[in-house]
Amino acid sequence: MDLQLEGTVVLVTGASRGLGAAMALALAKEGATVVAAARSKDSLAEVAAQGEGRISAVTVDMRDEESVRALVPEVVARHGRIDGLVNNAGIAPAGKFATQDPEVWKDAMAVNVIAPMLLAQAAGQHMIEQGAGRIVNIASTTGVRGKPYLVPYSTSKGAVVRFTEALAAEWAPKNVQVNCIAPGAFVTEAQKAVTESPELHAKRIAKIPAGRMADPSEIVPLTCLLVSPLSSFTTGAVFVVDGGESGKL
Template sequence: MAGELEGKVALVTGASRGIGAAIARGYAERGALVVGAARSADQLRALAATDPEHISTATVDLRDEESLSGLVDLVVERHGRIDVLVNNAGVAPAADFATEPVAQWRNTLEVNVIAPMTLAQAAGRHFIAQGGGKIINIASTTGVRGKPGLVGYSASKGAMVRFTESLAAEWARHNIQVNCIAPGAFATDAQSAVLESPDLLHRRVRRIPAKRMGDVSELVPLACLLAAPGSDFITGSVFVVDGGESGKL
């Protein structure tokens, strides 16, 4: 609904494309001031151009501690406050676990776990001082049920789920809600190999009871609910959005 996030300030990571871009645009359409953060300056400019009144951007590498540490402060300097943090950015390297280098695990954990925790801690200081806030972590169904070939990624998203639940319990007394969205198969750039192969796409969709992949726009209403005042009693929850794939026998 237009205006439901009027006056809210949101930071969305991984906002240059896919799920992050869809959430950033959805928040802006509902009246929020959004700072979209990612590594790709060109794609961020394209995002901002869709709604320059509501969307501004910040180029950041989540593996760069110095760049990361000032991101929340940048949002506050720009808009005077921060109300919503969406930890969406992530990496998902596929590998044979027996030969996957330790350096790749470290990179996956740094981007998918350490960076979101660092941003949550920084945003949380402002939330506590101002009397509340929202943190929305984007995990994956692989964080709920493991997947072969994605051991490191699955472990990192599993950590995100437990992080969500633990932080929600710790910060509920500060009126800070922490929730998690766990998408299944969505038609994004990350799924390009599947989308470009009719055979792979057929096999992938066959495992989904809804018989299709999701569209990123279908995650926006949930992300908006979790950012809005109507979700003030929802915290520590993990919302699986996968067309029924995780729930089937």
């Protein structure tokens, strides 16, 4: 199936590794011009090198509002437009809530909520002027179901879900679709503590009806579809990709 991504311009944040890198590479393979943004310059360069000339890199810290505000204008200056935005960058601070420093919460909100809001606001203005656009926010199953010891992360990702739904309703008349993907357990660097421990890995898998963790490649077909013009009547949806974990009792 032709997803009609040839000639489109897509910004992917948190694209230096894991799910972000997988999504950036898949979008480029489908014909999109991809701007990959993240903090790690070296890792971004490795991703861009695999993009067959379709991926360019921008180093940005999502905690830095000034840098975040400059990101979309830079994409438009480079390519003349922006058709898709994948808000993937995120942090997941763990700890006991009773003794958690408020700075931990401020960081989680800055990266997981404020940065996506600023990027969506800036990108959306161009998309509305162009007559179309698509935004995909990456939340988490912890934004759909709360998880202990990840209270700030769960809270911030829950905000991403509500943000998606509200913005989708506001921008649907403008032909800008806003959707959300809530991933469960994926085999990424962020999950090394789990995947490298047989005991933790077994406990994690026991919670997943599918009986395994997902590969990053398993999020990319849905991402590409939601960035594609073919998803023009799909908006305000939250797609859970977790092997059935959050759907069971």
